[in-house]
Amino acid sequence: MEKFVEEFLKYLEFEKNVSPMTIKSYGEDLKSFLNYLKIEETQIKKISDIDTFSIFSYLSFLSRKGIGKRSMQRHLSTLRSFFKYLLKEEKIKINPASAVPMPKFVRPLPRVLQKGEIIKILEEKEENGWLSKRNKAIFELLYATGLRVSELSSLAIDDIDLVQRVLRVKGKGGKERVVPFGKKAQEAIKEYLKEVPFEGINYIFLNKNGTKLTERSIHRIVVKYAIRILNSKDISPHSFRHTFATHLLEQGADLRFIQELLGHSSLSTTQIYTHIDIQKLIEVYKKTHPKA
Numbered sequence: 001m002e003k004f005v006e007e008f009l010k011y012l013e014f015e016k017n018v019s020p021m022t023i024k025s026y027g028e029d030l031k032s033f034l035n036y037l038k039i040e041e042t043q044i045k046k047i048s049d050i051d052t053f054s055i056f057s058y059l060s061f062l063s064r065k066g067i068g069k070r071s072m073q074r075h076l077s078t079l080r081s082f083f084k085y086l087l088k089e090e091k092i093k094i095n096p097a098s099a100v101p102m103p104k105f106v107r108p109l110p111r112v113l114q115k116g117e118i119i120k121i122l123e124e125k126e127e128n129g130w131l132s133k134r135n136k137a138i139f140e141l142l143y144a145t146g147l148r149v150s151e152l153s154s155l156a157i158d159d160i161d162l163v164q165r166v167l168r169v170k171g172k173g174g175k176e177r178v179v180p181f182g183k184k185a186q187e188a189i190k191e192y193l194k195e196v197p198f199e200g201i202n203y204i205f206l207n208k209n210g211t212k213l214t215e216r217s218i219h220r221i222v223v224k225y226a227i228r229i230l231n232s233k234d235i236s237p238h239s240f241r242h243t244f245a246t247h248l249l250e251q252g253a254d255l256r257f258i259q260e261l262l263g264h265s266s267l268s269t270t271q272i273y274t275h276i277d278i279q280k281l282i283e284v285y286k287k288t289h290p291k292a
Contacts, residue, residue, distance in 0.1 A: 001037075001047050005030045008085050029078040036061055047086065052096045055079060059103065072103045110239040111232075112246045118143055120229050122184070130195035134205060134213075135221055137185070137192040142222075142237060144185040146244030146262055148172075149215045149237035155204045162186055171263035179261055245270070 009027055012018040018026075036058050037044050044050060055076070062072050079097040086092045113121075121139055126132045142152065151169050159168045165186050167179045189204070198210040205213040218237055226235035245258050259270040 001034055004047055004086060004091060005034065005082070007089075008082055011085060025074070026078050026081070029075050030082060032075070033058060033079060048092050050083075050092075050096050052099050055097050055100045059100070069103045076100060076102060110236060110242045111234050113235065113239060113243045115247070117230055117232075118243065121225060124225070124229055130192065130197060131208065133188070133192040133195050135225070137188040138205060138218060138221060139225070139240075140185040140188040141181060142240035143244055144181040145169075145179045146241045147179070148241060148263075149218050151263075152237070153203075153205065153213055153215045153218055156202055157204060160189070160204060162190060169263065173265075175263065175265070177260065177263050 005027070008030075009023055012023050012026065013020075037050070037054070040061060041054055041057065044054065058079075059072055059076065062075060067075075076097065080095070083092065083095040083097045087095050122136075122143065124136075126136055138152065141147065145167060147155075147167075147169065148171065151171060154170065155167065159170075161167075165181050165183070167181065169177050169179050171177060193204075196206065198206060201210070203212040205218070207213050207217060222235065222237050222240070223233070226232050241262070245262060248258050248261075249255070255267065255270055259267050262270060264270045
């Protein structure tokens, strides 16, 4: 079976012009699979003996070894490509990996900031200068609206109504929504805009050169403040979005209302973002259930 692997890797190199690093990765994955067959599936003598059950068994073996879902996805992807090649070359009659579903990778949820942590960041004493006021406005707006960092970066002057305290946000897929914000965010934005040293600006949040503040720059600002104020390295702009949704839910907001504010097309996505700890659920149950 090793000869088929060699032929496949040469096919990738000379016909598909795949990068050396990718070919090396494919080779290592296939070597791992063949070693598994030699040790665990001794009844398999030739390439056509490999069936869908063999692939499932291999993935189960990887899982028992503690291999993560992302790595298992890569292994399965390699096997699908390998057997697809063998099918094209008429070495086998069916692709045994094609019917195996891709292992689902669940992204870890960002950490929810405690209310005391939010207060520490929002009430941090400002330094002098417009950049400090900009950063204050960024934090106030992130927590007040739950915007994605891409949405915050792209906010234009025309998108904000400081009188009605609402934003017009263009989210994923160009879908527009209206998001309200509170007085604290309103005050922070007004203070910042009064200090901006540039004329005729198009975007709300600017860098020191007067151009749009990028998503990466906003991320760096959040991380810098989190380390300095909270001594925490696991907080990002998305942590504020997650915190925004979780705190609303804890205060009794309807899930569909939160879905609309976050700009989620599916309610199931909102349910992933918003979780309440077990103790909070127990407390609510005791307060509200007549037989508790």
